[in-house]
Amino acid sequence: MADGRQSLVFQSDVESERVTFRKPAPNHAADVWDLVGLCPQLDRNSFYSELLLCTDFADTCAIAESAGEIVGWLSAYRPPREPSTLFVWQIAVHPGVRNRGVGKGLIVSALNRPCCESVTHIKATVALSNKASNSLFATLARDLDAPIRQAFWFDRDVHFKGRYESEYMIAIGPLKPRSI
Template identity: 45%
Template sequence: MTRADATLTLPQVTYRPPRLADAVRVHALVDACKPLDVNSRYAYMLLCTHFAATSAIAEQGRDVVGFVSGYLEPSARAVLFIWQVAVSPSTRGRGVGKRLLQEVLNRPACRDVQYLETTITPSNEASWVLFRSVARDRHADYRQSAWFRSEDFGSEDHEEEVLLRIGPL
Protein backbone atom coordinates (compact mmCIF):
# COMPACT_ATOMS: atom_id res chain seq x y z
CA MET A 1 0.00 0.00 0.00
CA THR A 2 1.43 3.39 -0.95
CA ARG A 3 1.46 6.41 1.38
CA ALA A 4 -1.38 7.97 -0.66
CA ASP A 5 -3.51 4.81 -0.31
CA ALA A 6 -2.83 4.63 3.44
CA THR A 7 -3.88 8.26 3.91
CA LEU A 8 -7.09 7.65 1.97
CA THR A 9 -8.06 4.68 4.12
CA LEU A 10 -7.26 6.44 7.43
CA PRO A 11 -10.52 7.57 9.07
CA GLN A 12 -10.49 11.31 9.49
CA VAL A 13 -7.77 12.66 11.74
CA THR A 14 -7.97 16.26 12.92
CA TYR A 15 -5.17 18.44 14.29
CA ARG A 16 -5.37 21.24 16.86
CA PRO A 17 -3.55 22.82 19.80
CA PRO A 18 -3.95 20.74 22.98
CA ARG A 19 -6.13 21.82 25.92
CA LEU A 20 -5.93 21.08 29.63
CA ALA A 21 -8.65 18.44 29.25
CA ASP A 22 -6.35 16.49 26.87
CA ALA A 23 -3.46 16.10 29.31
CA VAL A 24 -4.47 12.75 30.85
CA ARG A 25 -5.07 11.18 27.41
CA VAL A 26 -1.76 12.60 26.15
CA HIS A 27 0.01 11.07 29.16
CA ALA A 28 -1.57 7.69 28.34
CA LEU A 29 -0.56 7.98 24.67
CA VAL A 30 3.08 8.76 25.49
CA ASP A 31 3.09 5.90 28.01
CA ALA A 32 2.16 3.58 25.12
CA CYS A 33 4.88 4.95 22.82
CA LYS A 34 8.16 3.37 23.79
CA PRO A 35 11.02 4.31 23.79
CA LEU A 36 9.73 7.73 24.92
CA ASP A 37 10.27 8.67 28.56
CA VAL A 38 6.81 9.25 30.00
CA ASN A 39 6.64 12.44 32.07
CA SER A 40 4.26 13.25 34.91
CA ARG A 41 0.63 14.16 34.28
CA TYR A 42 1.51 17.56 35.67
CA ALA A 43 4.17 18.04 32.94
CA TYR A 44 1.57 17.26 30.25
CA MET A 45 -0.87 19.67 31.93
CA LEU A 46 1.75 22.41 31.50
CA LEU A 47 2.47 21.39 27.92
CA CYS A 48 -1.26 21.43 27.10
CA THR A 49 -1.67 24.95 28.53
CA HIS A 50 1.49 27.10 28.69
CA PHE A 51 2.97 25.43 25.58
CA ALA A 52 -0.26 24.82 23.61
CA ALA A 53 0.66 27.31 20.87
CA THR A 54 3.75 25.25 19.97
CA SER A 55 2.28 21.79 20.64
CA ALA A 56 -0.42 19.81 18.83
CA ILE A 57 -2.63 16.76 19.14
CA ALA A 58 -4.07 14.53 16.44
CA GLU A 59 -7.54 13.15 17.14
CA GLN A 60 -9.52 10.40 15.52
CA GLY A 61 -13.02 10.68 16.92
CA ARG A 62 -12.48 10.93 20.66
CA ASP A 63 -9.13 9.14 20.56
CA VAL A 64 -5.87 11.05 20.83
CA VAL A 65 -3.72 9.27 18.23
CA GLY A 66 -0.82 11.70 18.12
CA PHE A 67 0.92 14.41 20.11
CA VAL A 68 3.86 16.72 19.63
CA SER A 69 5.25 18.98 22.33
CA GLY A 70 7.43 21.94 21.48
CA TYR A 71 8.53 25.34 22.69
CA LEU A 72 10.44 28.36 21.47
CA GLU A 73 13.87 28.25 23.07
CA PRO A 74 13.92 30.87 25.84
CA SER A 75 17.26 32.34 24.74
CA ALA A 76 16.76 31.90 20.98
CA ARG A 77 13.17 32.61 19.91
CA ALA A 78 13.93 31.69 16.28
CA VAL A 79 14.44 28.08 17.38
CA LEU A 80 11.51 25.70 17.81
CA PHE A 81 12.59 22.86 20.07
CA ILE A 82 10.54 19.69 19.69
CA TRP A 83 10.48 17.69 22.91
CA GLN A 84 8.38 14.61 22.09
CA VAL A 85 6.47 13.27 19.10
CA ALA A 86 4.18 10.31 19.75
CA VAL A 87 1.86 8.52 17.35
CA SER A 88 -0.24 5.58 18.54
CA PRO A 89 1.19 2.27 17.31
CA SER A 90 -1.87 1.47 15.19
CA THR A 91 -1.72 4.83 13.38
CA ARG A 92 1.99 4.93 12.48
CA GLY A 93 3.39 5.18 8.98
CA ARG A 94 0.44 7.18 7.67
CA GLY A 95 1.84 10.68 7.84
CA VAL A 96 0.42 11.68 11.24
CA GLY A 97 3.83 12.40 12.82
CA LYS A 98 4.91 14.60 9.94
CA ARG A 99 1.57 16.38 9.82
CA LEU A 100 1.83 17.19 13.56
CA LEU A 101 5.19 18.88 12.99
CA GLN A 102 3.86 20.81 10.00
CA GLU A 103 0.82 21.87 12.05
CA VAL A 104 3.07 23.49 14.68
CA LEU A 105 5.53 25.02 12.19
CA ASN A 106 2.65 26.66 10.30
CA ARG A 107 1.20 28.36 13.39
CA PRO A 108 1.43 32.13 13.98
CA ALA A 109 3.53 31.39 17.09
CA CYS A 110 6.24 30.00 14.78
CA ARG A 111 6.14 32.88 12.32
CA ASP A 112 9.76 33.85 13.11
CA VAL A 113 11.14 30.34 13.54
CA GLN A 114 14.26 29.70 11.46
CA TYR A 115 15.49 26.45 12.98
CA LEU A 116 13.85 23.30 14.28
CA GLU A 117 15.81 21.37 16.88
CA THR A 118 15.20 18.08 18.60
CA THR A 119 17.18 15.28 20.18
CA ILE A 120 17.06 11.69 18.97
CA THR A 121 18.64 8.52 20.31
CA PRO A 122 20.95 6.82 17.76
CA SER A 123 18.74 3.71 17.57
CA ASN A 124 15.42 5.50 16.91
CA GLU A 125 15.29 4.95 13.17
CA ALA A 126 11.65 6.09 12.74
CA SER A 127 12.44 9.40 14.40
CA TRP A 128 15.54 10.04 12.27
CA VAL A 129 13.56 9.35 9.10
CA LEU A 130 10.67 11.56 10.26
CA PHE A 131 12.84 14.62 10.97
CA ARG A 132 15.04 14.20 7.88
CA SER A 133 11.86 13.96 5.86
CA VAL A 134 10.71 17.32 7.30
CA ALA A 135 14.11 18.83 6.35
CA ARG A 136 13.83 17.43 2.84
CA ASP A 137 10.27 18.76 2.38
CA ARG A 138 11.41 22.24 3.43
CA HIS A 139 14.61 22.07 1.34
CA ALA A 140 16.51 22.75 4.55
CA ASP A 141 19.93 21.59 5.66
CA TYR A 142 20.37 19.61 8.84
CA ARG A 143 23.27 18.79 11.08
CA GLN A 144 23.68 16.63 14.11
CA SER A 145 25.94 17.03 17.12
CA ALA A 146 26.48 15.31 20.45
CA TRP A 147 24.45 16.72 23.34
CA PHE A 148 23.04 14.70 26.26
CA ARG A 149 25.34 11.78 27.13
CA SER A 150 24.21 8.60 28.89
CA GLU A 151 26.01 9.74 32.03
CA ASP A 152 24.01 12.99 32.04
CA PHE A 153 20.94 10.81 32.74
CA GLY A 154 22.78 9.24 35.67
CA SER A 155 22.28 5.84 34.09
CA GLU A 156 24.14 3.82 31.49
CA ASP A 157 20.73 2.35 30.60
CA HIS A 158 19.72 5.55 28.83
CA GLU A 159 21.06 6.04 25.31
CA GLU A 160 22.70 9.34 24.44
CA GLU A 161 20.44 12.01 22.86
CA VAL A 162 21.93 13.51 19.69
CA LEU A 163 20.96 17.09 18.83
CA LEU A 164 19.49 17.50 15.35
CA ARG A 165 19.24 21.05 13.98
CA ILE A 166 17.23 21.69 10.81
CA GLY A 167 17.38 25.00 8.99
CA PRO A 168 17.37 27.72 8.07
CA LEU A 169 13.75 26.99 7.22
Protein backbone atom coordinates in the same frame (compact mmCIF):
# COMPACT_ATOMS: atom_id res chain seq x y z
CA MET B 1 2.97 40.45 6.18
CA ALA B 2 2.88 44.20 6.69
CA ASP B 3 6.04 44.27 8.84
CA GLY B 4 8.13 42.46 6.20
CA ARG B 5 8.24 39.07 7.92
CA GLN B 6 7.34 36.09 5.81
CA SER B 7 5.01 33.51 7.19
CA LEU B 8 6.00 29.85 6.89
CA VAL B 9 3.19 27.68 5.61
CA PHE B 10 3.71 23.98 5.08
CA GLN B 11 1.56 21.12 4.02
CA SER B 12 1.13 17.83 5.79
CA ASP B 13 0.91 14.61 3.83
CA VAL B 14 -1.16 12.55 6.25
CA GLU B 15 -2.74 9.77 4.23
CA SER B 16 -6.02 9.70 6.10
CA GLU B 17 -8.33 12.67 5.81
CA ARG B 18 -9.83 11.55 9.10
CA VAL B 19 -6.80 12.71 11.13
CA THR B 20 -7.01 16.35 12.21
CA PHE B 21 -4.43 18.48 14.00
CA ARG B 22 -4.88 21.26 16.51
CA LYS B 23 -3.65 22.88 19.69
CA PRO B 24 -4.22 20.91 22.86
CA ALA B 25 -6.53 22.11 25.64
CA PRO B 26 -6.16 21.40 29.37
CA ASN B 27 -8.75 18.62 29.17
CA HIS B 28 -6.48 16.72 26.73
CA ALA B 29 -3.73 16.11 29.31
CA ALA B 30 -5.11 12.76 30.54
CA ASP B 31 -5.49 11.44 27.00
CA VAL B 32 -1.99 12.64 26.11
CA TRP B 33 -0.58 10.92 29.19
CA ASP B 34 -2.37 7.70 28.22
CA LEU B 35 -1.09 7.92 24.63
CA VAL B 36 2.52 8.35 25.75
CA GLY B 37 2.01 5.21 27.85
CA LEU B 38 1.30 3.31 24.60
CA CYS B 39 4.71 4.34 23.28
CA PRO B 40 7.25 2.42 25.41
CA GLN B 41 10.19 4.00 23.61
CA LEU B 42 9.23 7.36 25.16
CA ASP B 43 9.82 8.54 28.70
CA ARG B 44 6.53 9.09 30.41
CA ASN B 45 6.41 12.56 31.95
CA SER B 46 4.36 13.22 35.04
CA PHE B 47 0.66 13.75 34.49
CA TYR B 48 1.13 17.30 35.77
CA SER B 49 3.84 17.94 33.15
CA GLU B 50 1.39 16.97 30.43
CA LEU B 51 -1.19 19.29 31.96
CA LEU B 52 1.30 22.20 31.88
CA LEU B 53 2.22 21.40 28.29
CA CYS B 54 -1.48 21.44 27.34
CA THR B 55 -1.92 24.84 29.02
CA ASP B 56 1.24 26.95 29.20
CA PHE B 57 2.83 25.51 26.05
CA ALA B 58 -0.32 24.78 24.03
CA ASP B 59 0.62 27.26 21.30
CA THR B 60 3.65 25.18 20.28
CA CYS B 61 2.26 21.72 21.11
CA ALA B 62 -0.19 19.76 18.97
CA ILE B 63 -2.58 16.84 19.07
CA ALA B 64 -3.78 14.64 16.24
CA GLU B 65 -7.32 13.30 16.46
CA SER B 66 -9.13 10.55 14.62
CA ALA B 67 -12.69 9.43 15.33
CA GLY B 68 -12.73 11.58 18.47
CA GLU B 69 -9.61 9.96 19.92
CA ILE B 70 -6.16 11.49 20.38
CA VAL B 71 -3.78 9.51 18.17
CA GLY B 72 -0.81 11.87 18.13
CA TRP B 73 1.00 14.26 20.45
CA LEU B 74 3.75 16.79 19.91
CA SER B 75 5.34 18.56 22.83
CA ALA B 76 7.48 21.43 21.62
CA TYR B 77 8.54 24.88 22.71
CA ARG B 78 10.56 27.90 21.62
CA PRO B 79 13.71 28.10 23.78
CA PRO B 80 14.06 31.53 25.42
CA ARG B 81 17.63 31.89 24.10
CA GLU B 82 16.62 30.77 20.60
CA PRO B 83 13.18 32.24 19.85
CA SER B 84 13.52 31.45 16.13
CA THR B 85 13.76 27.72 16.95
CA LEU B 86 11.01 25.19 17.57
CA PHE B 87 12.47 22.55 19.88
CA VAL B 88 10.66 19.24 19.53
CA TRP B 89 10.65 17.57 22.92
CA GLN B 90 8.49 14.52 22.26
CA ILE B 91 6.33 12.99 19.55
CA ALA B 92 3.93 10.17 20.38
CA VAL B 93 1.92 8.42 17.69
CA HIS B 94 -0.65 5.73 18.45
CA PRO B 95 0.52 2.33 17.15
CA GLY B 96 -2.60 2.09 14.97
CA VAL B 97 -1.72 5.15 12.87
CA ARG B 98 2.06 4.92 12.62
CA ASN B 99 3.79 5.32 9.25
CA ARG B 100 0.98 7.52 7.93
CA GLY B 101 2.58 10.96 8.31
CA VAL B 102 1.05 11.82 11.70
CA GLY B 103 4.40 12.77 13.28
CA LYS B 104 5.22 15.14 10.44
CA GLY B 105 1.66 16.49 10.49
CA LEU B 106 2.02 17.37 14.18
CA ILE B 107 5.18 19.40 13.52
CA VAL B 108 3.68 21.10 10.48
CA SER B 109 0.58 21.96 12.53
CA ALA B 110 2.72 23.79 15.08
CA LEU B 111 4.82 25.52 12.40
CA ASN B 112 1.71 26.89 10.72
CA ARG B 113 0.52 28.74 13.81
CA PRO B 114 0.98 32.50 14.26
CA CYS B 115 3.24 31.93 17.29
CA CYS B 116 5.73 30.13 15.02
CA GLU B 117 5.75 32.54 12.09
CA SER B 118 9.29 33.67 13.00
CA VAL B 119 10.60 30.12 13.46
CA THR B 120 13.47 29.43 11.07
CA HIS B 121 14.89 26.26 12.65
CA ILE B 122 13.68 23.00 14.17
CA LYS B 123 15.76 21.14 16.74
CA ALA B 124 15.43 17.89 18.65
CA THR B 125 17.68 15.48 20.51
CA VAL B 126 17.56 11.86 19.38
CA ALA B 127 19.48 8.67 20.12
CA LEU B 128 21.12 7.02 17.12
CA SER B 129 19.11 3.84 17.75
CA ASN B 130 15.80 5.72 17.39
CA LYS B 131 15.34 4.92 13.71
CA ALA B 132 11.75 6.22 13.56
CA SER B 133 12.65 9.70 14.86
CA ASN B 134 15.80 9.95 12.78
CA SER B 135 13.79 9.00 9.69
CA LEU B 136 11.02 11.48 10.57
CA PHE B 137 13.45 14.40 10.86
CA ALA B 138 15.33 13.43 7.68
CA THR B 139 12.03 13.27 5.77
CA LEU B 140 10.86 16.56 7.27
CA ALA B 141 14.11 18.30 6.26
CA ARG B 142 13.83 16.89 2.74
CA ASP B 143 10.18 17.90 2.39
CA LEU B 144 10.90 21.40 3.71
CA ASP B 145 13.94 21.65 1.42
CA ALA B 146 16.06 22.60 4.42
CA PRO B 147 19.53 21.49 5.47
CA ILE B 148 19.83 19.05 8.37
CA ARG B 149 22.76 18.66 10.72
CA GLN B 150 23.47 16.26 13.55
CA ALA B 151 25.98 16.71 16.38
CA PHE B 152 26.76 14.89 19.60
CA TRP B 153 24.83 16.56 22.44
CA PHE B 154 24.06 14.60 25.63
CA ASP B 155 26.53 11.97 26.79
CA ARG B 156 25.29 8.63 28.14
CA ASP B 157 27.61 8.68 31.14
CA VAL B 158 28.05 12.39 31.84
CA HIS B 159 24.45 13.57 31.41
CA PHE B 160 22.41 10.39 31.86
CA LYS B 161 24.56 8.51 34.42
CA GLY B 162 24.37 5.45 32.17
CA ARG B 163 20.56 5.29 32.25
CA TYR B 164 19.98 6.33 28.63
CA GLU B 165 21.81 6.29 25.34
CA SER B 166 23.78 9.32 24.23
CA GLU B 167 21.68 11.75 22.23
CA TYR B 168 22.49 13.84 19.20
CA MET B 169 21.14 17.29 18.40
CA ILE B 170 19.32 17.33 15.09
CA ALA B 171 19.03 20.82 13.62
CA ILE B 172 16.93 21.58 10.56
CA GLY B 173 17.12 24.97 8.93
CA PRO B 174 17.02 27.61 7.94
CA LEU B 175 13.50 26.90 6.76
CA LYS B 176 12.47 28.43 3.49
CA PRO B 177 9.16 30.29 3.29
CA ARG B 178 6.60 28.19 1.43
CA SER B 179 2.98 28.39 0.58
CA ILE B 180 0.22 25.86 0.15
